[in-house]
Amino acid sequence: xxxxxxxxxxxxxxxxxxxxxxxxxxxxxxxxxxxxxxxxxxxxxxxxxxxxxxxxxxxxxxxxxxxxxxxxxxxxxxxxxxxxxxxxxxxxxxxxxxxxxxxx
Numbered sequence: 001x002x003x004x005x006x007x008x009x010x011x012x013x014x015x016x017x018x019x020x021x022x023x024x025x026x027x028x029x030x031x032x033x034x035x036x037x038x039x040x041x042x043x044x045x046x047x048x049x050x051x052x053x054x055x056x057x058x059x060x061x062x063x064x065x066x067x068x069x070x071x072x073x074x075x076x077x078x079x080x081x082x083x084x085x086x087x088x089x090x091x092x093x094x095x096x097x098x099x100x101x102x103x104x
Contacts, residue, residue, distance in 0.1 A: 001083060005062055005073045012064035012071045019060055032066035068092045 002017070009015045017024040018036035029035045062073045070090040075083060 001085070002060060002062065002073075002075065005085075009062055009064045009071055009073065014064065016063045017060070018063060024060075030064060030066065032069075034063055034066050034070060036061075036063065068094075 006015050006017070013032060014027050014030040016027060016030060016034065016036055021037045023029075023036045059077065060075045064071045068091070070088070072088040072090070073085060074088070075085045078084075
């Protein structure tokens with residue numbers, strides 16, 4: 001299933017395969033500067049989705065785009081023979097500083 005989404009996401013540029021915050025294979029950073037550690041810490045965006053029962057933190061994720069324009073497919077470990085996944089597109093407005101650490 002991941003191969004299908006990786007091929008589809010290639011239209012957004014380089015596609016990273018991430019396990020948690022670590023890259024799996026190459027590339028490790030997109031040509032636009034996105035990497036596996038860009039999980040929303042600095043922009044208050046989190047793909048863990050705990051409100052809907054899907055926790056993708058630490059699981060397999062495919063990422064493409066830039067720090068301001070991210071496309072993410074996250075997969076949760078199969079349960080009861082079913083694979084759960086989430087598709088997320090993040091478009092941050094101009095002026096959002098994605099380089100500074102604003103965590104409390």
